[in-house]
Every structure is written in C-alpha cells, then in structure tokens.
Amino acid sequence: MAESGRATTRTRATLTDVAALADVSVGTASRALSGSGRMRPETRQRVLDAAQTLGFRPNQQAQSLHTGRSWTVGLMTTDGIGRFSTPVLLGAEDALGAGKISVLLCDTRGDLIREQHHLRNLMDRRVDGIIVTGRRTDPRPPLTGVHDDVPVVYALSPSTDPGDISVVSDDHQGCGLAIDHLISTGRTRIAHVTGPAHHAAASDRARFTQEFLAEAGLELVLGKPHFGDWSEAWGRRSAQAVLRAAPDTDAFFCGNDQIARGVTDTLRESGVAVPDDIAVVGYDNWDTMALAARPPLTTIDVDLSEIGRIAALRLLDAIDDKPSPGVHSVPCRLVVRDSA
Known part of the structure; x- marks a missing residue:
C-alpha cells in the first residue's frame, strides 16, 4: 500500500x-x-x-501564572574574564538545575551604569531572585533598585549590609591550613608574598597569616608581608628580594597561585631545590597556574563552585520566604602537591 x-x-x-x-x-x-x-x-x-x-512537558507560562514565579534567576558578575565567576556560576547551576530553574547571566564589567541596566532587565523579566558575584573578595554596596519581594544573595564579594545574605570563602581557615602544613613540615622561616594591600584578599590573608604564626611563637621573615601585584612577575621580584635579605628563608606562603609560580621560577633558576630547601604554598588552586608550575603547587582551594552552590541554596530558601541573613563562610581545602 x-x-x-x-x-x-x-x-x-x-x-x-x-x-x-x-x-x-x-x-x-x-x-x-x-x-x-x-x-x-x-x-x-x-x-x-x-x-x-x-513525553509530557509542563507549560512554563501557565505554571508561572499559577505560582506567581518565573522559574528564572539572574546572576550578575563583575568578572568579565570568568576566572572566578565561572566556577561560581557552575556551582549555582548545579543547585538550581535540580529545581529546573533557568539562569540569566549578566556581565556588568564593574560598571554601575551597566549594572543598573542589567538590573532593570532582570526586574522586567520578573526573576525570582538574583545572585551577585565578582572577581574580588572586597565587600560591595548592595544592589539599588531591587524590588522588595526579589531576594538577592552575594557570592564571593559580600554585601556591606549585614542584613543581606552573603556567601564567602573562609580565608581565615584557609590561611590556617597553609601555616599548619608548613609548620608541620618543619618550616619556621616563612615569608608571605601577596597582592595589593588595598585588596581585601591580600590584607586579610596577610593578617591571618601573621596571627597563626604568632600563635606558634613565630613571625614572618623580615617582620612583614610583602605586598605587590597579583602576578608571576611580582612573585619573581619578591623572591629575589627576600633571598637577598634573608637567605635562611625556608618557606614562601603566597597570596595566589600566580605569585607562587613566579616564586618557584626564581627559586629554580637560583639553584634552590623546592621543596627540599624552600617550600612554596599558593592560594586559589587555579589549575592553569598550579599544575603548570615546576614543581606543581601545593595550594589552598577556595572551593568557588561550592560557594556558588551554597549561594543558590540560600537564594532558594529566601525565595521560599526562609531567608538567612548574614555572612555564610565556605571552608577551604589544602591541596598537597610537590612544592611543599
């Protein structure tokens, strides 16, 4: 037929x-x-x-009318490169995806005018909530122009308003992990090389490092942290300066992995064995830097994806009228490789 x-x-x-x-x-x-x-x-x-x-698929528009929810969440970031915001986003999507909630990503590039533009668009789309993240741990002002019934959670970069919900990395605990590890391997002459002093990540980690050393009856090599740039070049220059002034240094704890990689380059080129002569610990566990360093870096993982996941869960709670205002800290992890 x-x-x-x-x-x-x-x-x-x-x-x-x-x-x-x-x-x-x-x-x-x-x-x-x-x-x-x-x-x-x-x-x-x-x-x-x-x-x-x-093969039934619910009518999303009908569901929205019935529940009063759009089943969408906005994620606003100032980190256009994505170094920090991408892991946070992936962690948030893992948590939100289980509830079949869509994520609208907005890059403000750190511009307040662009931020307000994106915020108006999110409000017009009637998002159920917003996650705000960035590339630094410095506290930031709360969003302005958010409707009262739309909850906001700040991830990595906390809000300056203690009444807001913020999820951050526990840098105090992370520095403790690094110093405990170095001391447990017999290091007592520890230098701290980090980023710009006006960055919260640099100033906080330097302060915490000194506190943990003091508890162990120790102090930093040369009596102070070395502030500079978040770069390999600064790591190389600072390592050279420390070795000239304090050749008996037996460890470097660095404010990020880029600095740590620069330090290991200088030590290797100077004929110093890492970690036999001098140990090196980085911060962030950025694979691109940590695994490419010679030797691969022992470092502190700030668990960005977990920060995103917890931020999403706190947002879902707030959407369900169960907010948890205040700062929520996510523990760091020590990742041991070959440099310490």
Whole structure:
C-alpha cells in the first residue's frame, strides 16, 4: 500500500493524559510535577513516570501564572574574564538545575551604569531572585533598585549590609591550613608574598597569616608581608628580594597561585631545590597556574563552585520566604602537591 506522503502529527500530551495514566486526579498530577503538596512518595513517582512515558512537558507560562514565579534567576558578575565567576556560576547551576530553574547571566564589567541596566532587565523579566558575584573578595554596596519581594544573595564579594545574605570563602581557615602544613613540615622561616594591600584578599590573608604564626611563637621573615601585584612577575621580584635579605628563608606562603609560580621560577633558576630547601604554598588552586608550575603547587582551594552552590541554596530558601541573613563562610581545602 502506498503511503499518503502526509506527515503524521503527534498530539502533545496534556496534564489530563498524565493524570489518567497515573490513575490520579489532575490536581494531584499537577502537585506531583511541581513538587508541591503532600502525597505518598509512590504516588508522586507514578505521576513522574507517567509524564516521562508520555513525553509530557509542563507549560512554563501557565505554571508561572499559577505560582506567581518565573522559574528564572539572574546572576550578575563583575568578572568579565570568568576566572572566578565561572566556577561560581557552575556551582549555582548545579543547585538550581535540580529545581529546573533557568539562569540569566549578566556581565556588568564593574560598571554601575551597566549594572543598573542589567538590573532593570532582570526586574522586567520578573526573576525570582538574583545572585551577585565578582572577581574580588572586597565587600560591595548592595544592589539599588531591587524590588522588595526579589531576594538577592552575594557570592564571593559580600554585601556591606549585614542584613543581606552573603556567601564567602573562609580565608581565615584557609590561611590556617597553609601555616599548619608548613609548620608541620618543619618550616619556621616563612615569608608571605601577596597582592595589593588595598585588596581585601591580600590584607586579610596577610593578617591571618601573621596571627597563626604568632600563635606558634613565630613571625614572618623580615617582620612583614610583602605586598605587590597579583602576578608571576611580582612573585619573581619578591623572591629575589627576600633571598637577598634573608637567605635562611625556608618557606614562601603566597597570596595566589600566580605569585607562587613566579616564586618557584626564581627559586629554580637560583639553584634552590623546592621543596627540599624552600617550600612554596599558593592560594586559589587555579589549575592553569598550579599544575603548570615546576614543581606543581601545593595550594589552598577556595572551593568557588561550592560557594556558588551554597549561594543558590540560600537564594532558594529566601525565595521560599526562609531567608538567612548574614555572612555564610565556605571552608577551604589544602591541596598537597610537590612544592611543599
């Protein structure tokens, strides 16, 4: 028999079809698919299985009208390069994806005018909430122009308002991990080389480092931290200066992995064995730097993806009217490689 040549049109499954297949009411099917309401786990699973069998996809627009939610979240970042914001975003998406919430990414490039432009667009799209992140740990002013019913969570860069919800890396604990590791390997003449003093990451880590050394009855080589740039070039210059002034130095704790890589370059070129003669510990666990260094860097992982995940969970809580204002700290991890 010849085929008619006319394409067969497949009727899209409806919520009524799902309810009929699962042998439940339409209301029960709706609650099961939205994750709301109380019901037996096997009933909810039966509805989910029916929806999968039929290829049912909920009408997002209808859901939004019914629940008053758009099922979208805005993520605003000042980190156009993505070095810090990308892991935070991926962590947030992992948490939000489980609830089938879409993420709208906005890059403000650190410009307040651009930030307000993106914020107006997010408000027009009626997002359920906003996550704000950046490339530095310095506190930042709260967003202005956010509607009262739209919660905001600040990730990595905390809000200056203690009433806001912020999720940050626990630099105090991270510095403790680094110093404990160095001391446990017999190092007592430790230099600290870091970034610009006006950056919170540099000033905080330097202060915490000195506190932990003091608790162990030690002090920094030359009695002070060495502030400079977040660069390999600064790591090389500072290592040369420290070795000239304090040749008995037995360890460098660096404010980031770029500086640490510069330090290891200088030590290697000077004929110093790492870690046998001098140990080196970095900060951030940036694979591009840490794994390419010679030898690969022992470093502190600030767990950016976990910061993003926790920020997303705190945002979901706030959307459900269960906010948790204040600063939430995410622990760091010591990653031991060959430099210390």
